[in-house]
Amino acid sequence: MSAYDYEDLGLVAGLEIHQQLDTSRKLFCECPTERREPEESHRRLTRYLHPTKSELGELDDAALEESRVDREFEYLGFDTTCLVEEDDEPPSRLSREALDVTMQIAALLDMEAVDQAHVMRKLVIDGSNTSGFQRTTLVAQAGEISTTEGPVSVEDLLLEEESAQRVEATEKGVRWSLDRLGIPLVEIGTGPDISSPEQAREAAETIGMLLRSTGKVKRGLGTIRQDVNVSIADGARVEIKGVQALDQIDEIVRLEVRRQVELLAIRDSLRERDAAVGEPRDVSDVFEDTDSSVIAGALSSGGTVGALRLDGFDGLVGHELQPDRRFGTELSDHAKRHGAGGVFHTDELPAYGVTEAEVESLREAVDAGPEDAVVLVADAPETVDLSLEAVAERARTAVEGVPEETRDALEDGTTRYLRPLPGAARMYPETDVPPVEPDPSEVEVPELLTEKTERYQEAYGLGAGLAEQVAYGRRFTLFEAAVEEGVDPTLAANTLESTLTELRRDDVPVENLTDDHLMELLLLVEGGDLAKEGVGDVLSVLAENPDLSAEEAVEEAGLAGVGDEEVRAAVVEVVERNADQIDEQGMGAFSALMGEAMGALRGKADGGQVSDVLREEIQKRA
Numbered sequence: 336m337s338a339y340d341y342e343d344l345g346l347v348a349g350l351e352i353h354q355q356l357d358t359s360r361k362l363f364c365e366c367p368t369e370r371r372e373p374e375e376s377h378r379r380l381t382r383y384l385h386p387t388k389s390e391l392g393e394l395d396d397a398a399l400e401e402s403r404v405d406r407e408f409e410y411l412g413f414d415t416t417c418l419v420e421e422d423d424e425p426p427s428r429l430s431r432e433a434l435d436v437t438m439q440i441a442a443l444l445d446m447e448a449v450d451q452a453h454v455m456r457k458l459v460i461d462g463s464n465t466s467g468f469q470r471t472t473l474v475a476q477a478g479e480i481s482t483t484e485g486p487v488s489v490e491d492l493l494l495e496e497e498s499a500q501r502v503e504a505t506e507k508g509v510r511w512s513l514d515r516l517g518i519p520l521v522e523i524g525t526g527p528d529i530s531s532p533e534q535a536r537e538a539a540e541t542i543g544m545l546l547r548s549t550g551k552v553k554r555g556l557g558t559i560r561q562d563v564n565v566s567i568a569d570g571a572r573v574e575i576k577g578v579q580a581l582d583q584i585d586e587i588v589r590l591e592v593r594r595q596v597e598l599l600a601i602r603d604s605l606r607e608r609d610a611a612v613g614e615p616r617d618v619s620d621v622f623e624d625t626d627s628s629v630i631a632g633a634l635s636s637g638g639t640v641g642a643l644r645l646d647g648f649d650g651l652v653g654h655e656l657q658p659d660r661r662f663g664t665e666l667s668d669h670a671k672r673h674g675a676g677g678v679f680h681t682d683e684l685p686a687y688g689v690t691e692a693e694v695e696s697l698r699e700a701v702d703a704g705p706e707d708a709v710v711l712v713a714d715a716p717e718t719v720d721l722s723l724e725a726v727a728e729r730a731r732t733a734v735e736g737v738p739e740e741t742r743d744a745l746e747d748g749t750t751r752y753l754r755p756l757p758g759a760a761r762m763y764p765e766t767d768v769p770p771v772e773p774d775p776s777e778v779e780v781p782e783l784l785t786e787k788t789e790r791y792q793e794a795y796g797l798g799a800g801l802a803e804q805v806a807y808g809r810r811f812t813l814f815e816a817a818v819e820e821g822v823d824p825t826l827a828a829n830t831l832e833s834t835l836t837e838l839r840r841d842d843v844p845v846e847n848l849t850d851d852h853l854m855e856l857l858l859l860v861e862g863g864d865l866a867k868e869g870v871g872d873v874l875s876v877l878a879e880n881p882d883l884s885a886e887e888a889v890e891e892a893g894l895a896g897v898g899d900e901e902v903r904a905a906v907v908e909v910v911e912r913n914a915d916q917i918d919e920q921g922m923g924a925f926s927a928l929m930g931e932a933m934g935a936l937r938g939k940a941d942g943g944q945v946s947d948v949l950r951e952e953i954q955k956r957a
Contacts, residue, residue: 346565347530349564350564352523352546361519376412379410407508408508426470436519438773444478445489452472452473455764469495470495473493478490480541487525494519500514521546535584544807545783560577562577563575565588576744594657597654605733608646612645617639621700622713628688629688639713644703645709649706659747663710665729666678666680666730669722669728670726674714680708681710801832810853820861822858822860823861826860856888864886
């Protein structure tokens with residue numbers, strides 16, 4: 336991929352960061368915020384959603400397009416699911432706990448709180464909410480963060496309810512899980528101040544650090560999502576949704592810039608060729624005896640083959656926009672929105688069982704000339720009509736340039752079409768929830784994770800790397816509580832970060848370990864009831880048997896502490912077994928024998944104690 340001069344291209348980017356809050360209840364009901372597995376559900380309900388007009392009588396374009404896809408939405412309910420989540424009861428008041436955390440975030444972003452926060456309804460009919468809208472409220476505005484490439488403004492901070500979790504597609508539509516619906520979520524929108532891919536990533540990392548500094552945000556896959564808005568001077572604003580990995584943001588921006596540059600090149604070529612879009616035609620007879628399994632399968636099922644002539648598009652439908660994604664892929668994305676499996680086009684044919692002779696017949700059937708391309712869809716008649724209509728609209732837009740739209744981030748950093756950009760017509764007031772008045776004077780501004788890292792080094796003597804691991808980890812609150820109880824800071828830090836990480840890599844179910852388990856264990860070590868060398872073994876037992884206490888897990892692991900006499904006896908046995916090595920090497924044999932002695936005691940004794948006894952016994956021999 337070519338390196339671009341982003342300043343010359345006029346790159347402008349902004350971020351929308353969505354972060355789930357770790358609160359005791361959901362935003363508008365008393366239900367817990369813990370996630371559940373779909374197989375835990377015990378009831379199901381269905382909905383069909385349609386768009387409604389705003390207060391000004393307008394319909395949102397994104398909602399209107401979504402409504403053209405006829406789908407049934409099925410929702411999985413759990414023993415914790417309430418009538419608010421099912422949209423069978425009005426919402427309760429907005430969670431004060433969630434508002435307090437949001438106000439902390441506002442303070443960290445140097446934002447000004449609104450005088451009165453009003454809950455609004457945002458029209459969403461993709462099935463991700465049982466009500467057909469998402470409740471959201473503006474809490475603060477006009478903030479700023481710093482990056483090495485200059486300041487980035489933060490325009491707004493909203494508190495809203497999380498959407499339902501998509502489980503899978505069904506024959507009739509989409510299945511969703513209600514466990515996630517209603518979890519408090521903050522949305523942070525930056526200004527369009529970002530001018531390079533690297534700055535986009537740095538800004539996202541900075542905001543992520545500030546969010547985690549509250550200690551009240553959820554962690555793990557899916558709990559934070561970044562949307563990236565990207566445009567170049569001659570292109571258009573494109574919103575890329577669902578970026579889950581911070582290290583993907585810079586690549587997402589680079590590839591979107593490339594996509595827009597290539598679309599502009601296609602636009603210029605189309606204008607030179609005086610390109611146009613023809614009318615769809617039924618060309619089923621061309622493929623009556625085809626060897627293409629896709630086309631033959633559609634025809635045998637009562638379907639048709641529709642074709643669309645694109646005047647002046649020859650060679651451009653196959654033009655690559657992003658790695659392994661061509662302009663034809665964009666046309667296919669639009670067709671898929673209406674149920675088609677995809678499209679064929681003459682830039683890639685003959686292929687897929689379609690012969691050269693069939694391509695020639697196809698061109699004749701639609702009166703295509705040498706500079707024209709032809710797009711095919713084979714499916715049920717209604718699907719063919721809707722899909723080709725969508726392809727035609729996208730092809731017409733290509734002559735104009737880059738369309739404004741919402742796109743979905745894929746794992747490799749490329750994107751695919753989702754829907755048009757939403758507009759203001761999808762917002763209207765929520766009449767069931769009273770407004771609230773945020774009070775900035777009551778906000779306790781949390782310590783930044785960067786500051787916490789420095790404090791851990793200075794106050795507890797932790798190395799820079801370990802201090803950062805603990806400060807940025809999920810259990811810094813537990814670490815501080817353990818140290819307050821007298822636990823050695825290095826022991827606590829290594830246990831909560833290094834030991835747990837190693838166990839996780841060994842497939843030990845460490846997610847079963849509670850803070851109580853870990854605190855009890857650390858206190859046992861501090862009290863001399865467990866050697867620190869046995870921590871990993873005891874944690875493994877606890878993870879597999881979470882109903883045990885830490886003390887019971889020590890017994891189960893066979894690591895109950897041993898007395899001084901037992902330690903010395905074990906060490907003497909090792910020394911006697913290696914008498915010849917000691918006679919030859921003296922204290923030089925210490926390292927090898929230390930490992931053997933610790934193995935003999937199997938973590939039942941502290942390494943310092945074993946070391947002292949071993950030195951004594953070697954010196955006696957020497």
